[in-house]
Amino acid sequence: MSQSQGAAMARRAALALPLIAVAVLILGPLAIMATVSLWTKSGFSMKPDLSLDAYAAFLGGVRLDVFLRSLWVAASATVLMLAVAYPVAYLIATRVRADLVRTVLFLFSVPFLVNYILRTFAWADILGRGGPVSAGLQWLGLTGGAVDWLLYSQFSVYLGLVTAYMPFMVFPIWLSISGIDRRLHEASWMLGEGPLHTFLRVILPLSLPGVFAAAIFGFVGAFGEVAVSTILGGTGYQLLGNSIVSALDVINYPLAAAMSTFTVLIMGLFMLLWFRLFDLRLFLGKIMGRR
Amino acid sequence: MNRLARTPALISRRRLLGAGALFAGSALLPTGFATPARAEALSVTLADIGVGDPNGDWSRFTAETGNSVNLVAMGNAPSAVVNQLLAGGGQATFDIINIVGGMQKPLVEAGLISEIDTSKLPNWEKNSYISQYLAPGTPGFDFIGFDGKLYGVPTVLQADSFAYLPDQTGELDSYAALFDPRFRGFVALEDNYTTAGQKTALYLKSAGLAQIENPANLTPDELKAVIDFLIERKKEGQFRVLWSSFEQAVNLLVSGEVHVMDCWEPMVFAAAGQGVNVRYAAPKEGYLLWAMAAYLVNNPDRSPEQTEAAYALLNFMLSPWYGATITGLRGYLTNPAAAEFASANPDLFAADQAQRIADISKGVQDRYAVGGTWQNRWPTNVDLYEEEWQRFKAA
Numbered sequence: 001m002s003q004s005q006g007a008a009m010a011r012r013a014a015l016a017l018p019l020i021a022v023a024v025l026i027l028g029p030l031a032i033m034a035t036v037s038l039w040t041k042s043g044f045s046m047k048p049d050l051s052l053d054a055y056a057a058f059l060g061g062v063r064l065d066v067f068l069r070s071l072w073v074a075a076s077a078t079v080l081m082l083a084v085a086y087p088v089a090y091l092i093a094t095r096v097r098a099d100l101v102r103t104v105l106f107l108f109s110v111p112f113l114v115n116y117i118l119r120t121f122a123w124a125d126i127l128g129r130g131g132p133v134s135a136g137l138q139w140l141g142l143t144g145g146a147v148d149w150l151l152y153s154q155f156s157v158y159l160g161l162v163t164a165y166m167p168f169m170v171f172p173i174w175l176s177i178s179g180i181d182r183r184l185h186e187a188s189w190m191l192g193e194g195p196l197h198t199f200l201r202v203i204l205p206l207s208l209p210g211v212f213a214a215a216i217f218g219f220v221g222a223f224g225e226v227a228v229s230t231i232l233g234g235t236g237y238q239l240l241g242n243s244i245v246s247a248l249d250v251i252n253y254p255l256a257a258a259m260s261t262f263t264v265l266i267m268g269l270f271m272l273l274w275f276r277l278f279d280l281r282l283f284l285g286k287i288m289g290r291r
Numbered sequence: 292m293n294r295l296a297r298t299p300a301l302i303s304r305r306r307l308l309g310a311g312a313l314f315a316g317s318a319l320l321p322t323g324f325a326t327p328a329r330a331e332a333l334s335v336t337l338a339d340i341g342v343g344d345p346n347g348d349w350s351r352f353t354a355e356t357g358n359s360v361n362l363v364a365m366g367n368a369p370s371a372v373v374n375q376l377l378a379g380g381g382q383a384t385f386d387i388i389n390i391v392g393g394m395q396k397p398l399v400e401a402g403l404i405s406e407i408d409t410s411k412l413p414n415w416e417k418n419s420y421i422s423q424y425l426a427p428g429t430p431g432f433d434f435i436g437f438d439g440k441l442y443g444v445p446t447v448l449q450a451d452s453f454a455y456l457p458d459q460t461g462e463l464d465s466y467a468a469l470f471d472p473r474f475r476g477f478v479a480l481e482d483n484y485t486t487a488g489q490k491t492a493l494y495l496k497s498a499g500l501a502q503i504e505n506p507a508n509l510t511p512d513e514l515k516a517v518i519d520f521l522i523e524r525k526k527e528g529q530f531r532v533l534w535s536s537f538e539q540a541v542n543l544l545v546s547g548e549v550h551v552m553d554c555w556e557p558m559v560f561a562a563a564g565q566g567v568n569v570r571y572a573a574p575k576e577g578y579l580l581w582a583m584a585a586y587l588v589n590n591p592d593r594s595p596e597q598t599e600a601a602y603a604l605l606n607f608m609l610s611p612w613y614g615a616t617i618t619g620l621r622g623y624l625t626n627p628a629a630a631e632f633a634s635a636n637p638d639l640f641a642a643d644q645a646q647r648i649a650d651i652s653k654g655v656q657d658r659y660a661v662g663g664t665w666q667n668r669w670p671t672n673v674d675l676y677e678e679e680w681q682r683f684k685a686a
Contacts, residue, residue, distance in 0.1 A: 041674070044373050044401040062682045069685075124539075130546050148476060151548075152532050231539070235530045236482065236684025243681060248370045250677045251397075 030264060037257035044251050054258035063243050063259065070240040074223035077158055081166040081218045082211060089173035089210075090203075105174070108167045120160055120231045127151040127159075127232075152234025160228035165221040169214035176210020177203065212278040220267075333358045333600040336386045338365035338375065342583060342623070343389040343446055343608065345616040352607045358600045367391055369669070376403050376588065385588045386601040389608075392434030392584030393668035395442045404586040407441045411602040414609035419627045421445060425582065430507065430665040434582040443584025444605045447617065448624040450578035450658035451486065451666075454559045458568050459550040466494035466574050468551045470524050477550040479543050482533035484680040485668050487553050490579055492517050493664045497576040507667040511675055518679040522686040533684065537561075544569050557622045577663025583623075615640060618648045624655035 037054055039046040058064065088108075096104050111119060127133055129146035137143045149155055180203060188198040226241035240263060247256040337343070337360055349360040365375055367390050375381040376388070382403060398404045409415040425431040425445055435443035455463045460474060469478055469491075480487040492506035492513070501516045503509065509517065524530065531549050534540040537558065543549045544562040552558075559571045585608055587601055607613055614626025615633040619640065626632075630652045633645035640648065670676055 044369075044377075044397045044403075057678070061678060062685050066681070066685050121539075124542070125546075128546050128548050130548065230482075230535055234532045235525050236533045236686075238681065238685040242684075246677060246681055249368050250673050251369055251373055252674060252677070 030261075033257045033264075034261045036253055037261045039254050039257075041252055041254050046253055051254075054252075054254040055262065057255055058258050058262065066238045066243045067240055067259070067263070069238070070223055073157070073161070073239060074219050074225075077161040077165075077222045078215050078218040080158060081162050081169055081222075082215060084162065085166050085169035085214060085218075086173055086211065089170045090177055092170070092174050093177035105171070108170050111163070111167060116164065117227055117231075120164070120227050123156065123160055123163075123232055124151060127156055151232065156232040156234075157229055157237055160232045161222045161225060164225070164228060165218045168217045168221065172213040172217065173207065173210045176207040176213075180206045209278065212274065216271075216274070223267075333597055334361045335359070335597075335600050335604045336361045336363060336384055337389060337585075337604065338363045338381060338385045338387070339389040340365055340367040340391070340583075342621050343585070343617065345613060346620060348616075351610075351612055352604060355607065356600065356603045358603065360604060365390065369394060369397070372398070373401070373403075377401075382588055382590055383592065386590075386593070386597065387585050387604060388588060389446055389583060389585040391666075391668060392443050392445070392582050393666065395433075395435075395437035395586075397669055398586065399437050399442060402589055404442050405589040407444060407587060407605070408602075409441065411599075412444065412606045412609060414606050415444075417628070418445075418609055420448060420624070424448060424580075424659060431580070431582065433665065433667070435584050443586050444608060445582050446585050446608050446625065447583035447621070448580075448655060448659070449556065449582070450580050450655055450661075450663065451490075451555055452572045452574050452578050452658075453490070453551060453553045454544060454562070454569055454571055455552070456544065456547065456550045456568065457570055459547070463551065463570075463572050464575050466490055466576055467498065468572070469494070469553055470520075470529060471551075472527070472529070474551050475527065475529050476531055477548075478530050479532045479534050479540070479549040479552040479554075480530055481540075481553050482535040482684070484676045485666055485670075486579060487533075488517060488521075488676065488680060489664060489666060490553055491521060493576050493579070495520060506664045508670045509672070509676075511672060514672065514675060514679050518683050521683050525683065525686055541565075560622050573658070573661070577661055578658050579666050580659065580663055581666040612636075612639070615645075615648050618651050619644055622651055624652055624659075 036046065038050050038052070040049045040051050040053060058067075092101060092104050125131055127150040129148065129151070131150070133150055134143075134147040137147055138145070184202050184206070185198060188202045193201065223239075224241050225239055226245060229237040229239045229242055240259065244256045244259050247253075247259065335358055339362060341364065344362055347362070349362075353359055363385070365371065365381075365388060372388065372390060372394070376385065381388075388404075395404070415421065421435075425435050427436060427439065435441060435445055453463075453466065453469060455468065457463075459477075460468065468474060469480065489506055492501075492503055492509060495501040495517060496503040496506055501513065501520065503513045503516075532543065534543060534552070534554070537555075540552065540554050540558045541561045543552060544554075544558065545565050545567050556571050559569050562569045585605055587598075587605065593601075609626065611626055611628035611632035614629035617623065618625045618629050619633070630645070630649035633640040633648045634642075637645070
């Protein structure tokens with residue numbers, strides 16, 4: 001074997017490693033999960049089988065409603081989060097002094113230094129009937145008594161989701177906006193467009209790859225959420241994650257696996273559509289091209 | 292949900308430190324326990340849900356047997372037990388698991404626990420609670436036995452009801468309070484069909500609101516009736532929250548977020564410790580009775596010496612000192628001799644501590660005299676229970 005052939009082999013081997021890692025660590029467990037979803041439960045264990053019973057139990061019962069609710073909650077929370085994250089990212093990219101940008105972005109990462117469960121529990125104290133928000137509203141005379149809807153409600157679940165995942169979304173949007181060539185602003189202005197049209201026709205379209213990347217962060221996080229719905233949801237606000245955990249609690253692994261497999265398939269489909277519609281390489285290219 | 296978090300601060304830190312110092316001191320004194328000569332000290336691994344730990348003080352056990360205890364944390368949910376024993380390698384490394392009893396059937400069928408030989412437990416015969424509350428042929432036996440055989444050593448007994456804030460609600464003596472429109476929006480239930488679900492079934496049966504044969508093991512139709520009732524109440528806005536952790540439940544009482552709550556008694560102790568006027572109800576319908584059991588893990592590769600050491604620990608867990616300590620720390624009934632032992636040993640238990648142990652023991656015994664329904668952790672239709680509870684939660 002010549003030296004160049006050896007080098008080529010080594011190169012191939014080095015490139016194959018990540019692929020093998022992906023296959024073993026991601027596809028392998030997914031294959032096991034899909035297999036288990038076809039097995040049948042028997043006491044504390046399972047019997048290998050080719051049964052669709054678990055899928056029938058999932059799709060024929062209340063769990064399908066939970067799945068659809070999770071989709072709706074994740075999608076609507078993502079829209080809300082984008083509505084908050086985009087202006088924040090825009091202001092950081094366009095209005096914050098260059099030497100302060102790092103500090104401001106760092107401030108957005110500070111919440112992550114506190115344990116996520118603790119942060120969620122903190123909301124329960126803040127939003128409770130006797131909590132500071134309710135007391136403040138009463139003090140201002142805006143409400144006659146303690147406020148019920150702040151906690152254990154749709155409001156608290158959405159608030160929990162937004163505060164948990166929105167900060168993640170600021171970063172890709174900021175990257176995207178700050179990567180836009182400033183001369184395009186100037187060109188738009190020189191061609192007679194005002195700030196609103198410049199934003200709508202130049203900035204927004206060019207920042208969309210970052211928005212799509214951010215939407216994935218937000219959607220995937222909110223869809224898989226378990227703690228926010230448990231702690232802030234009140235009377236059993238069920239999201240898909242809660243429902244899967246509940247099945248695991250009675251050792252119903254086939255049902256949990258069926259729900260997970262179905263979800264992975266649907267998510268895979270969404271991702272495929274997403275990548276078809278919006279080319280993420282645009283966004284990645286921007287990051288790679290930046291200094 | 293599990294009872295993992297049944298570890299409240301039931302005694303003040305100062306008292307605890309004082310007791311700890313006494314316990315530590317007692318280990319240094321010649322206590323009269325002979326230390327058998329052994330070639331090698333063994334370590335018995337005890338997996339526990341947080342209730343059976345005498346604050347790390349196993350010095351008496353070590354003094355008696357020369358062996359030590361390796362305590363590991365374990366979840367109480369069936370999934371946690373199975374995961375830790377099967378997938379987590381617990382079957383090869385754990386000697387004893389101390390969890391809420393009642394799961395012998397699936398544990399035995401999966402070959403995870405061994406039958407108990409009571410002849411190796413000198414303290415077994417001395418424990419009158421076993422024959423009184425857990426005798427074969429009674430529902431209590433389902434917490435330690437299966438198919439006529441013994442698998443669990445009872446370590447804790449308790450009778451659950453619900454908590455209320457008398458300043459807000461007045462005196463309450465029925466589970467009807469959980470569903471009373473007067474308290475609409477100020478009621479919390481545990482997120483658990485084997486506690487909240489079973490208490491609801493007990494109430495519906497007692498009040499004649501549903502045809503229920505046995506609240507502990509509902510038929511599909513009975514279960515549907517119970518869940519339909521809960522969903523109706525939920526839609527009326529009766530429940531504020533389904534709690535799922537110890538701290539969360541205590542906080543609900545302390546903050547006054549709810550006034551009536553289906554919960555465990557140690558939560559009432561913890562909330563009262565924070566100055567809240569809170570009571571644990573004596574419902575006329577009776578209580579939700581349950582027991583913790585220590586099981587010998589089935590490990591064919593365990594040496595006879597190691598099995599002997601595990602039996603010695605099971606026997607120790609039936610001793611008055613261990614019982615008194617766990618009652619004092621956790622607030623549950625443990626051992627018939629616990630109260631007497633605590634008051635007879637003022638060097639180990641301060642007078643107020645001994646009184647507390649006596650009060651708790653008497654309180655739980657009184658409740659057992661009233662009776663109620665034995666909690667069923669693994670009902671016949673367990674999958675349907677889980678699915679129906681999902682229906683309630685998703686409604």
